[in-house]
Amino acid sequence: MLHFDLDQFIAAVEVLRRPELRGLPVVVGGDGDPAKRGVVATASYEARAFGVHSGIPLRTAARRCPQAVFLPVDRAAYEAASERVMAVLRGLPAVTEVVGWDEAFLAVQTDDPEAFARDVQRRVVAATRLESSVGIGENKLQAKLATGFAKPAGVFRLTHASWFEVLGAEPVGVLWGVGAKTSAKLAELGIATVAELAGADIATVAARFGPTIGPWLVQTARGLDPSKVTAEPYVPRSRGREVTYQQDIEDWATVREEVTTLAARVAEDVAAEGRPAVRVVVKVRYKPFFTFTRGVALPAPASDLAAIAEAAQAALELFTDRRPVRLLGVRAEFAAEAAPGEPGRSDPDPGDLS
DNA sequence: TCTGGGGTCCTAGGACCC
DNA sequence: TCTGGGGTCCTAGGACCC
Numbered sequence: 001m002l003h004f005d006l007d008q009f010i011a012a013v014e015v016l017r018r019p020e021l022r023g024l025p026v027v028v029g030g031d032g033d034p035a036k037r038g039v040v041a042t043a044s045y046e047a048r049a050f051g052v053h054s055g056i057p058l059r060t061a062a063r064r065c066p067q068a069v070f071l072p073v074d075r076a077a078y079e080a081a082s083e084r085v086m087a088v089l090r091g092l093p094a095v096t097e098v099v100g101w102d103e104a105f106l107a108v109q110t111d112d113p114e115a116f117a118r119d120v121q122r123r124v125v126a127a128t129r130l131e132s133s134v135g136i137g138e139n140k141l142q143a144k145l146a147t148g149f150a151k152p153a154g155v156f157r158l159t160h161a162s163w164f165e166v167l168g169a170e171p172v173g174v175l176w177g178v179g180a181k182t183s184a185k186l187a188e189l190g191i192a193t194v195a196e197l198a199g200a201d202i203a204t205v206a207a208r209f210g211p212t213i214g215p216w217l218v219q220t221a222r223g224l225d226p227s228k229v230t231a232e233p234y235v236p237r238s239r240g241r242e243v244t245y246q247q248d249i250e251d252w253a254t255v256r257e258e259v260t261t262l263a264a265r266v267a268e269d270v271a272a273e274g275r276p277a278v279r280v281v282v283k284v285r286y287k288p289f290f291t292f293t294r295g296v297a298l299p300a301p302a303s304d305l306a307a308i309a310e311a312a313q314a315a316l317e318l319f320t321d322r323r324p325v326r327l328l329g330v331r332a333e334f335a336a337e338a339a340p341g342e343p344g345r346s347d348p349d350p351g352d353l354s
Numbered sequence: 355t356c357t358g359g360g361g362t363c364c365t366a367g368g369a370c371c372c
Numbered sequence: 373t374c375t376g377g378g379g380t381c382c383t384a385g386g387a388c389c390c
Contacts, residue, residue, distance in 0.1 A: 040356050057356050100390050179388050210365065243357060289357065293384060
């Protein structure tokens with residue numbers, strides 16, 4: 001299995017259309033104004049040398065690297081570039097699973113995966129001039145983690161045999177799905193490294209993290225991952241829109257108007273999806289940074305603006321706290337997909353009228 | 355100094371049913 | 373005065389990822 005990952009994707013797309021930026025620290029985020037609320041989407045390697053990386057506030061980035069070129073996020077450009085890359089990958093003799101703008105898994109039958117990986121990189125450069133890194137593994141987890149060692153523009157292979165040699169002494173946070181919170185909880189159990197988690201008592205970890213996540217954590221630390229690479233088309237579970245306002249909103253009438261504006265955009269997305277929504281959830285982030293959600297089920301599945309806007313207002317009314325608002329979001333959820341061979345939960349069952 | 359926007363999945367608690 | 377056990381569904385929050 002291969003994990004394909006474009007290098008500094010968003011920054012690379014920007015540099016391609018502005019060649020004069022090549023070699024400069026480039027930071028993409030928000031509307032390109034580092035004095036405003038927003039975070040870094042991607043920083044070029046030159047900017048990363050100044051401690052600027054994805055997720056930090058734009059204002060912080062500007063302090064660390066005042067000479068950086070700040071650019072606004074241009075989703076359409078990245079989606080178009082991503083589509084060209086993924087078209088190349090889908091044309092390969094492999095099962096291709098796209099997992100975002102700049103990443104994909106490939107399952108391939110080959111005696112020489114490194115040669116295959118190099119060939120993939122060459123084809124993508126030829127078609128798009130974008131550099132990538134490729135991780136190789138005996139499963140998706142190994143391939144994904146291998147990519148980190150392949151960057152930039154390289155290839156790296158992890159196996160069951162090399163897993164602990166390469167990763168055993170690393171902090172648990174390097175694992176896919178283990179973030180800051182889980183790392184902190186594991187530390188309370190005396191577990192800091194991948195090897196320690198791999199050797200931990202499963203019952204102890206399960207008692208702390210639950211019967212699904214606990215055993216999964218230990219399996220992951222052992223380099224095991226049963227998930228398959230699938231070319232099944234992506235079916236979204238929900239569509240949402242949210243906005244962080246440059247100034248907190250204090251007037252609740254304005255909050256209601258903004259929710260309706262967001263609901264209209266969501267209704268467009270839902271209509272484009274071609275499947276009706278069954279539930280609408282409103283998110284409110286109050287000043288300074290307290291976030292809550294409230295939702296309502298639609299009386300009947302719907303895709304039209306009137307129904308979604310009405311539901312969004314009903315959900316908003318469930319918020320009784322009228323403190324200043326920093327962020328508003330509206331999300332529409334689709335009906336859960338029935339598993340293959342199973343009747344959908346929403347299907348009426350004429351055989352049971354009791 | 356603040357902390358985006360797009361998502362997914364899991365957990366826990368309450369309502370409800372038999 | 374005391375009031376089981378098993379199960380499903382719904383909702384809100386938490387954690388994580390790109």
